[in-house]
Amino acid sequence: MKTLHVNLPGREYKIDIGLNILDQLLPEAVLSNSTDHVVVVTNTTLHDLYPDRISQVLQNSGVRVSTCVLADGEEYKNLETLSLIFDFLMKFSANRKTLLVAFGGGVIGDMAGFAAATFMRGIPFIQVPTTLLADVDSSVGGKTAVNHPSAKNTIGSFKQPEYVCIELSFLKTLPSRELKAGFIELLKHGLIHDVNLFEFIQGQTLEPLDFEFLEEAIFRSCGIKGRVVEQDETETGLRAILNFGHTLGHLIETHAGYGTYLHGEAVGAGMCFAAFVSWHCNELPEKDWERISSYLRKILAPVVLHSLDQDVFRDLILHDKKAQKQAVNFIMLKKLGESFIQQEMPVEKLWDEFKKFTALHPEFVELR
């Protein structure tokens, strides 16, 4: 088992990573929270695979446990589903001492976290991530949100968890496509901040699962994210580097329809595009671009986008048709393992690069 700490003044928390750790560590964390009521937020898939798993783990802890089961899918990560959590909390007489436990992937973590941030102006929550993506990225750092129909993650809040328990055995039931998507966010942390992590995961195959490798990779990944978040919790600057690949990634998810491409798949195409732009802008050496693109080519399937013209591209990137500034902050690479924020990158320039990228690399993104 490995342990990390995120040191934010007054809101520090622990992240434990390991195999078969949940039964011992979750009750300890709940007891140290001095609550008598836990509300588990999960979805139908997890509830079928692991029926009442969290209530069983907590059965001797002297707390009442209620489980709120939501529909599964990115297309349900919206205000309507969020309000079902509030309905549930009201029905089960939750109060300011109620502790939420997010039991699921990034979608459940983002929604339960947002509910915890806003219910009665804030109640505590614990993350028990069950996907590789949530293990390496979304369960740490305190960003919570739901999607608006026209833009990803636009309604949300910052809310740090009390504790994160990364139980690796849940990955045994995760489908291969989801494993790969999670691997992309792990790779992202290597590309933007740690060439050694990039090298460590080269040549690793995800299946069969190698828990020793996963424990180390998740530890390093959460470590990178934790250190960035400690320096800039609310993204006034540095934290934006974690959005590498997400400008195009979010556009793909929204334009294709939530749930069509997995978040990691969309971000993978977005990372490749951002690396391509970095190389074209003479920031990233050609040899690094070649290394990154040939690696991504092995793990990504093509994203196909329909009816995407310059106007749609601009509106999706700016989220605002009447935006004064036709520019966005765009994360680029200086070299493998080093990123920077390109302030006010013109959307027109991004569109020009996007046309070149799709013409030269339909194996990543194809326009139809």
Ligand SMILES: NC(=O)c1ccc[n+]([C@@H]2O[C@H](COP(=O)([O-])OP(=O)(O)OC[C@H]3O[C@@H](n4cnc5c(N)ncnc54)[C@H](O)[C@@H]3O)[C@@H](O)[C@H]2O)c1
């Ligand atoms: N808050 C953040 O910092 C942050 C960072 C990255 C991504 N995100 C968000 O995370 C979301 C993506 O997360 P995700 O990839 O975990 O998707 P997800 O939560 O939709 O989970 C993927 C699928 O796997 C299923 N599943 C979960 N655990 C399983 C298990 N152990 N066995 C079998 N099936 C399982 C889920 O039910 C779902 O169908 C996106 O909405 C993205 O915006 C947030």
Ligand SMILES: [Zn+2]
């Ligand atoms: Zn992401």
